[in-house]
Structures are given as structure tokens and as C-alpha cells.
Amino acid sequence: MSAAAVVAPPAAARTRAPAFALLRERGMGASVLVAAISTAFGVVLLSTTGFLSAMSTALYGESGMLALVLGMTAGVFMIISMYVGAVVTSNTFATVVAGRTRQIALMRLIGASARSQRSAVARQGLVVGALGALVGLVVGLALSAIGSRLADSAVVAEAEASGFTGMPDIGYDVLQPWVLLPAAAVVATTWLAAWAGSRRVLAVTPLQALGNAAPRSAREAGGRRRGVGSIVLLVTGFALLGAGAALGVFTPLGLLVAFPGGLLSFTGLSIGATLVMPPVLRLVGRLFGGTATARMASENALRYPERSSRMAIGVVIGVTLVTMFAVAAETAKAVFVANSGGADVEQVTTVLDMFSLVMMGLVAVAAVIAAVGLVNLLTIGVVQRRTELGLLRAIGLSNPQVRRMVMLEAAHITISAVVFGLLLGVLYGWAGAQSLLGALSLNGQEPSGHLIAPAVPWLTVGVIAAAAAVLTLLASVAPTRLATRVSPVEALAAD
Secondary structure (H helix, E strand, O other), X not given: OOHHHHHHHHHHHHHOOOHHHHHHOOOHHHHHHHHHHHHHHHHHHHHHHHHHHHHHHHHHOOOHHHHHHHHHHHHXXXXXXXXXXXHHHHHHHHHHHHHOHHHHHHHHHOOOOHHHHHHHHHHHHHHHHHHHHHHHHHHHHHHHHHHXXXXXXXXXXXXXXXXXXXXXXXXXXXXXXXXXXXXXXXXXXXXXXXXXXXHHHHHOOHHHHHOOOOOOOHHHHOOHHHXXXXXXXXXXXXXXXXXHHHHOOOOOOHHHHHHHHHHHXXXXXXXXXXXXXXXXXXXXXXXXXXXXXXXXXXXXXXXXXXXXXXXXXXXXXXXXXXXXHHHXXXXXXXXXXXXXXXXXXXXXXXXHHHHHHHHHXXXXXXXXXXXXXXXXXXXXXXXXXXXXXXXXXXXXXXXXXXXXXXXXXXXXXXXXXXXXXXXXXXXXXXXXXXXXXXXXXXXXXXXXXXXXXXXXXXXXXXXXXXXXXXXXXXXXXXXXXXXXXXXXXHHHHXX
């Protein structure tokens, strides 16, 4: 029997290993949770849209415009949640693949191709997405059924209390064919995110089987193509954002220019996170003092910027979205109050506050997904650093010091992400409000074009800061337990 015949079967067998077996790997459970949250959110949104359309038809007859507006609103927020979920999933798989570098290199050494290894990771993403979508579909349908029953009863009771006795039961059936759309979209985006996150597999060489699987340093992470692409997107996006804000002085159609600019610029920030986040991390790191534990926590975040940027960018997205909607709503309220001339100010304020609260509740789902991603990636990072942590324990670091170092690292990344997200959110929120409302007159005067001053809702900013503190504590619980559970000798022998 030839050597090739002996080597080929193990490689082929490993390549065709069931994807379900890989779900036991740390990090995959959180990826299933992200897919489930995204799917459940999409199902509930579509069901809510369908219920509101059915209620409108029962009260006022057919209204195609209302159905279109509700459908577009649901679509926008579904896309937002899937976008955040895709970023979190892609970063998770990229981190997992980075930890598997030596294993992948061993497979390459015995004959497996890089593409077959990448396909195995993509199949794992497909299984993760399918499981999460199935769970999310069931949960979303259950929540929708309960919510529609309660809303139906509330509408009938309100109508009877108002003296309207002819109000029929809406009887909306949540089992509609289109509720499968979020599940299918989540499966597709999870698979694509796994494929994108596994691109590093193509760069793994058989020789790396003889070395350690370490995250890439700053120089290795800063790919030229990726950097150029992110800069092009940033410049183009911010140029469109500025053009939309300037056009908003003359017409509300400036929003049509600013919106794609916001998408392009934020995508550029996500792609170029390894270029943008390290300076922010370095500035925040100076706040932690000069103790040995604080310095190690700061250096850990800066030594491998790719890993830290993956952890931070999801939180940046969540904070940016929440702040953007809050600033846009607060700025719009200030503009409408100024235009009301003192009439019905309280009514206008109440309506806008209710609208803002609903929008913030919808966007909060994306923030939850981002928080899950931070906890997941921090835990995976600690698992992949067992040797490093074991060495620190061996040279005299105590368990409390290790726990404090991991907690400070989580705080370092969270604070950096929150500060950066707040600044971006204020910018994007103001640009959106300016591009849409800049042409409105002030104090009843004729439209003459003006720049709107951004209105910052400080209560929302305070809530975000408090949520960041809670997130830091929650994100560090599981990693600190893992970091102190293994003895130094066991950790050093595990490499």
C-alpha cells in the first residue's frame, strides 16, 4: 500500500466529518443563540406588521400605503439585526479558525486542501444557522401568537370602552408563509458569515503545524487590500454623508444621499477595525493606571489588535445604532417643537417620545446580539490563551490577579467600543436629522435653509454607560472562571 493511500483516507474522513460534531466547540452555542435571536426578531416583526395591517383593514378598509410603510419599516430593522448578527458570526468564526491554525496545518500536512478545510468551516456555519433559525422560528411564532391574542383582546376592550360595539375580532393567524423569510435569510447570512470568517484558512501552511496557534500581530493583521478597501469605503461614505447633510439644507431628499453614505462608511469602519480601534484602545488603556495587572490587560488588547477589534466592533455597532436613533429622534423633536410656534407642543413631544421609544426597543435587539458576541469572543480568547495564562500563574500571578487582568481587558475593550460608538452615533444621528429636516423653517418663518444643532439625549447616554458597566461584569464572569480553573502545569502541558 502506498503512502498516499495511507495518508489520504484520514484527511478525507476528517474533511467530511459531521458538522454537528463541531458544534461542541466553544463559541458555537453563542452563534446559535445569535441566529435564534435574529430569526425570532424577524418573525415577531413580520407578525406585528401583519397584525397591524389586519387591524387597519378591519377598522378602515384596505390601505396599500400603510401596508407598504409597515413592511418597509419591518424590513429595515430586520436587515439591521441580520447585519449585526452577520458581523458577530463572522468574527466568531474568524476567532475560532485562528485558534485552529495548528490543527488546520496538520490536516494540510497529511494531504487536505485549504479549500476543503474552508468548506468544512462553512458547513459548520450552515448547521449553526439552521439550528438557530429553527429555534428562533419556534420562539418567534410562540411570542407572536401570544402577542396577537393579547393585542386582539386589548383592541376589542378599548373599542367597547369607547362605546363602539361593532368591533370584530381581528383573529390574525401568525402561521403565514412569509414568516419563513427571516429563517431562510438568517441561514444564508450565517453561512456567508462563516465563509467570510474562515478566509484565513487559505493562508495556513503545513509548516505552521510545527508552531503555535497564536493570533496575528498588528503587522500581520494589517492586510494592504483590506486597508485600502476600508479607506475607499470610508472616504466615499463620509463624502456622501456630508453631501446629504448639505443637500438637506434645501430638500428632505438629502436623506436619500446620506443613507447610503452611512452604510458605506460604517461598513468601511467594520472592515478596517484593525486600523481604527487600536488608537482608541491605546488612549483608553492610559486610564487604567500603571499597575502590572493593568499594564498586562492593556498590552493584551494592543498586542493582537485583530482579536480585540473583533470583540469591540460588535459593541460599537450596537451602541452606534442606539445612539443614532436617540440623537435623531431628540433632534427631530427639537426641530418640531421650534416649528410648532407654541401650539400643541406637549402633544407633539408625546408622539415623538413614543415613536422614539418604539424605535429604541427595536434597535436594542441589535445591541443584545452585539453583547452576546463580546461575551462569546472574550471567552474563546481566554480558552485560546491557556498556555499564556498558565505561564503567568507559574511565574507567580495569583488567581485574583488573573481575574482582575481579564476583567480589566473586558473593561478596556467595552469602554473603547462605547466611547467610539457614542461619537459615531451622535454624528450619524445628526447627519440623518440634518439631511431630512434641514430645509424646515424655524419659528414659522419661510424655509431658508439652515444647519440643525444636534440634540443629545443625556438620559440615553447615561443608560448606555450603565449598560456598558453591566456588560463588562457579565462578559468577564465566564472568562475569569476559565482563566483560574486550570492549574499552571496543566495549562502549560496543553499546548
